[in-house]
Amino acid sequence: MSEATDLQRRMFELIRNHDLDGPRAMYHPDYTYVGPDGTEESGPDAGVRAAETYTTAFPDLDFEVRAGYDCGAGTAVLELIVSGTHQQELAGVPATGRTIRAPYCNVIEVRDGKIYRERDYFDNLHLMNQLGATSLPQGTGA
Template sequence: MSTPTPTSTAAAIHQDMFDAAMRHDYERLRALMHPDYVFTGSDGVERGADDSVAIAEGYTSAFPDASLEVMHSWTPTPQVSVFELRVRGTHQGEFNGLQPTGRRIEMVFCNVVEVSEGKLYREREYIDVQSLMQQLGAVPEPRSGTET
């Protein structure tokens, strides 16, 4: 994972969160979470720390060779950090009921964290799940619109 120079506490904690996930260090990931931590995914559902760690475990076991690149980072306040990331990896483990396909994926997503008391307090992730499932062959590619 490329490591930008953190410019705020939020950015440093944000970076630490992704570094811990890429190392499969779920104890460290959990240690970064505030007791009132809430994760909101692309589906809009709010989840607590246990579910968030399970999500990280699910992605890293399905894509064990995953790499993350922080393409851009913003720190609108010392308590908020926004990362635009590129993820690449090979589907080598079960993912949301889909058996390994061996397919490579590459996609961009956005992750926003808010810190409180030096811990991850709120996290929101914006990811194009449709594109991911298309790359895995679980969902058909969209038609080009040129067929008649």
């Protein structure tokens, strides 16, 4: 495995264990995080805030690795299934007690032995549908 792959898998293990200081130490000083809505935030605290949002809302948050790709040049991609029980507020949605299970993709780039750039891809509509916060028309595949 490459350095990028090792760092990425370690980051998810730390997040699973609610150790958010661990990832913070792994982030490059010029780190940027891009969430599923395309908004880019700068600084290590941006990545920590994203992880904290979901570990708070889903205290039993878990990640099942489906596939990992070492893209060379310090880039790694993980395809995962994320699951957890909604126990705290998320994006204005009060705790529902519902369990979610959703596809998730994470891409990181490494510079100077640290995670320099991180991008998350997942379907927020699918997630909110599982929480009962919205409904989807029949036959949408979600």
